[in-house]
Amino acid sequence: MSREYVEPLYFGTNKKSLFGIYHTPQGGPTRDCGIVLCYPLGNEYINSHRAYRQLAYRLSQVGFPVLRFDFYGCGDSDGDCEQGEMRQWLTDIAAAIREIRGKSGVRQVCLVGLRLGGTLAAMAGAAWGDLDGLVLWDPVINGRTYLEELRALHQERLRIVFRDELQDTLRAERPTEIIGFPLTPSLLTALEHLDLLAMQQKPAQNILVIASHEGACAGQLREHLKSLGARLAYQHLASPQIWRGETYTVLVPHQLLQSVVAWLAEVYS
Amino acid sequence: MREEALLFGKTRSLVGIITDPPEAERGKLLPAIILLNAGIIHHVGPHRLYVKMARNLAALGFVVLRFDLSGFGDSPVRADNLPFEKSAVSETQEAMDVLSAARGTEHFLLSGICLGALISLTTAYCDPRIVGVIPINAPRHKMAYAEDGEVRSYIINYKAVRIYWDYWKTALFNSKVWLKAITGKANYRMMIQWTIMTMALQIRSKATRKQIVSSRAKNAASDLHALTERGVRLLFVYSTRDSDLGLDYFRVVLGNETRTLVTGGKLRVEIIPQADHLFTLLWHQECLLHAMRNWVLSQNW
Numbered sequence: 001m002s003r004e005y006v007e008p009l010y011f012g013t014n015k016k017s018l019f020g021i022y023h024t025p026q027g028g029p030t031r032d033c034g035i036v037l038c039y040p041l042g043n044e045y046i047n048s049h050r051a052y053r054q055l056a057y058r059l060s061q062v063g064f065p066v067l068r069f070d071f072y073g074c075g076d077s078d079g080d081c082e083q084g085e086m087r088q089w090l091t092d093i094a095a096a097i098r099e100i101r102g103k104s105g106v107r108q109v110c111l112v113g114l115r116l117g118g119t120l121a122a123m124a125g126a127a128w129g130d131l132d133g134l135v136l137w138d139p140v141i142n143g144r145t146y147l148e149e150l151r152a153l154h155q156e157r158l159r160i161v162f163r164d165e166l167q168d169t170l171r172a173e174r175p176t177e178i179i180g181f182p183l184t185p186s187l188l189t190a191l192e193h194l195d196l197l198a199m200q201q202k203p204a205q206n207i208l209v210i211a212s213h214e215g216a217c218a219g220q221l222r223e224h225l226k227s228l229g230a231r232l233a234y235q236h237l238a239s240p241q242i243w244r245g246e247t248y249t250v251l252v253p254h255q256l257l258q259s260v261v262a263w264l265a266e267v268y269s
Numbered sequence: 270m271r272e273e274a275l276l277f278g279k280t281r282s283l284v285g286i287i288t289d290p291p292e293a294e295r296g297k298l299l300p301a302i303i304l305l306n307a308g309i310i311h312h313v314g315p316h317r318l319y320v321k322m323a324r325n326l327a328a329l330g331f332v333v334l335r336f337d338l339s340g341f342g343d344s345p346v347r348a349d350n351l352p353f354e355k356s357a358v359s360e361t362q363e364a365m366d367v368l369s370a371a372r373g374t375e376h377f378l379l380s381g382i383c384l385g386a387l388i389s390l391t392t393a394y395c396d397p398r399i400v401g402v403i404p405i406n407a408p409r410h411k412m413a414y415a416e417d418g419e420v421r422s423y424i425i426n427y428k429a430v431r432i433y434w435d436y437w438k439t440a441l442f443n444s445k446v447w448l449k450a451i452t453g454k455a456n457y458r459m460m461i462q463w464t465i466m467t468m469a470l471q472i473r474s475k476a477t478r479k480q481i482v483s484s485r486a487k488n489a490a491s492d493l494h495a496l497t498e499r500g501v502r503l504l505f506v507y508s509t510r511d512s513d514l515g516l517d518y519f520r521v522v523l524g525n526e527t528r529t530l531v532t533g534g535k536l537r538v539e540i541i542p543q544a545d546h547l548f549t550l551l552w553h554q555e556c557l558l559h560a561m562r563n564w565v566l567s568q569n570w
Contacts, residue, residue: 004345008274008284019274021284021343049311053343074311076272076320141371161510161545180549212420 004057011069012078018092019076020069021053022103023060033108033132033268034100036057036066038093040115041084042150043125044243045049048114051242051252057114058261064268065104065164069096071120086120093124104241108132110264111204115243118172123204125203126189133267134204135260138241141221143194150178150233153244196221202228210264212239212256235259270327277336277367280311283360285336286312288323288372294330297373297430299570300345300400301374302326303358303364304335305381305388311342315382315547318554322380323368325558329566332372336364338388354391354412361392372453376400378565382547383513389414393501398532401568402496403561405506406515410523421528423474423481430474433467483523504537504564506557508544516540537564 005024012018037052038044056066056187062085071092073084097109109123110133118139125131131205138144151167157179173185197220207230209219214236271289276282277293294344302318306312312335313320322332337344338360347356361379368374378401379389386404391411393399409420440446449455507516519538530536539560544553 006276006284006343006345008276008343009288010272010274017272017288025307043316046315046317049313075317076274078272081317083506112391157549158545161549177551180318180547180551180553180554195390230404234462248343 001113005060006253008033012092012095015078016067016088017078018072018095020054020067020099020177021095022100023056023066023068024164025063025065025104026059027061028063030065030104030106031063032102032106033064033110033264033267034094034097034106035066036093036100036109036111036121037066038096038111038112038113038117038121039068039070039075040113040117042181043071047245051248054252054254055257055260059264060263062265065074065100065106066154067100067103067165069095069099074162081202082184085184085187086123086194088129089120090106090124094128107267107269110134110206110268112137112260112264114138116146119194120202121198122199122239126199126201129201133206133207133208133264135208135264136208136212136221137256138215138243139192139196139209139221139259141196141218144190146189146194147175147191151175154178197224198215199224199228201240202230203231206231206233208233208235208260210235210237210256210259212241212253233263236262270324275371278363278372281567282345283336283339283363284312285324285334285367287368287371288333288335289326290325290332292299292329294328297330297498300333300376300378301332301334301365301368301372302378302380303361304333305385306338306341308384309341310318312337316549316554318382318548318557321554321558322561325562328338329562331378331565332365332368332374334368341361357388357412358392358395361388361393362396364397365398371552376570378403380561382406383408383515386515390492393496397499398568399501401476401502401565402505403504403506403564405541405557406508406511406513407505407518408513408515409518410492419519420485420522421514424468424514424521426470427474427478427521428514428517430467430470434469434534437463437467441468485523486526489523493523493527493530493536497530503530503535503567504539504561506539506541506550506560508541508546509542510545512546515546528542535537 007022009020010017040048052068055067061064071089073079073081112135113121114137118136125134137252177183222234237256239256240251242251245251270291273287275285294298305517307315319335323335326333338357340346365377377399379399380403381389382405389402390404527536541553541556548554548557
């Protein structure tokens with residue numbers, strides 16, 4: 001493994017500083033495309049951190065400047081967990097794009113995101129209409145389905161530890177926490193209204209949808225993105241759903257990461 | 270409150286975040302606090318708990334550093350072949366060095382969950398700059414993987430004995446059970462089997478205790494006594510639902526030997542009822558933060 005050149009940094013505004021790790025491009029000429037990695041949220045963020053670091057390293061080794069960053073109220077960034085909200089996170093993506101452009105001088109930027117990180121990246125791209133590339137890794141397509149999945153996982157975890165002792169928490173109609181992270185009423189409402197199939201504009205010129213499992217809405221998303229005029233590539237690679245795993249068994253899906261790197265290297269050669 | 274990202278260590282490859290107290294709380298002569306990786310979870314901690322800890326403790330006037338050991342989280346792997354037990358201690362000492370240089374702190378308090386607890390204790394045994402340790406759900410009292418299996422199986426057996434024993438005692442004082450026994454409605458064969466099994470497990474547990482626990486308990490006690498004699502303050506925090514059996518280890522191995530430290534106020538044990546290994550429920554996280562805040566405030570640093 002070649003040496004990693006990383007720079008931990010804070011960017012954004014004084015009131016809302018965001019934490020990021022900038023990976024300096026290695027291995028020959030720097031590509032004119034910066035990659036911004038958008039993490040998923042809550043427990044999925046913790047579970048996917050190792051895979052993100054690996055992805056950033058691999059991308060930097062083929063000449064991409066890479067910035068992976070924590071959304072406001074998440075990870076090392078400013079703000080409490082309760083303060084995170086969708087609108088703010090879209091603003092954070094804009095700040096991260098400015099940061100990588102400023103640091104590396106690239107003209108083109110590609111966003112990569114797993115689960116809700118991918119969804120937020122797509123929403124940001126659709127809102128601005130000037131994104132070059134987008135990698136959606138098992139994105140959240142429908143907010144209600146996402147919440148049901150989270151809730152089921154939360155209940156499963158609680159049952160393992162507490163068996164049937166926390167009936168009130170398990171039965172709560174509107175959950176207030178999901179696997180160690182708060183779920184505020186405003187975020188819950190925003191997620192309930194989330195629908196990636198309602199996007200009116202193509203989120204980027206080049207899009208890779210990569211799926212580790214074939215969800216019910218994945219086909220619909222592909223059709224929708226095609227109908228918006230995006231150049232779409234799709235890959236289905238059976239691999240572990242790393243975001244679901246126990247925190248002590250964080251997994252790195254090497255084949256999937258390699259596919260993301262290969263696609264980006266080809267599109268931005 | 271201000272947070273600063275930094276690269277430090279001999280090869281400037283360890284990634285850490287310093288949380289400084291707010292302006293009004295700065296300048297107090299307090300030790301700096303270092304939070305050590307909870308297993309392979311990066312420096313944000315399980316459920317972002319280390320960020321909450323850092324900000325809570327900084328609000329009280331402490332400078333807090335949380336960082337990733339080599340190969341963990343954001344820090345790249347080491348290029349040498351130093352065993353983890355040594356590199357973890359050495360990198361924790363490098364973290365102390367950087368805080369001394371950057372903030373002028375000479376004394377330190379180490380804390381961490383699970384693996385972080387073990388590294389905290391192991392480093393404290395060998396570095397006089399450490400004045401306090403808060404091991405949280407420590408599965409043992411130091412990093413020593415060789416003895417894992419034997420003690421662990423003993424503790425699992427000990428837990429099973431306690432469950433059988435509690436069940437047996439409950440049945441013994443239950444009038445309904447006696448009524449069934451008197452009226453001939455009980456399953457006598459099962460009652461006798463249950464009683465024999467409970468007694469046999471008790472005897473086996475007591476017989477193996479001396480062989481497995483005693484020497485380890487003495488070593489552990491000697492390590493912890495040495496720390497307290499040096500003036501190091503200790504707060505052991507345990508969850509009752511810790512799947513890693515930390516509390517059971519404390520009860521079985523450390524319990525008797527550390528009683529004098531507990532009664533003498535040199536070692537405090539805080540038990541968080543129902544909490545699991547990584548404090549999944551927000552209420553349990555709040556209980557942990559509350560216990561840490563109260564303890565650091567109660568000490569005369």
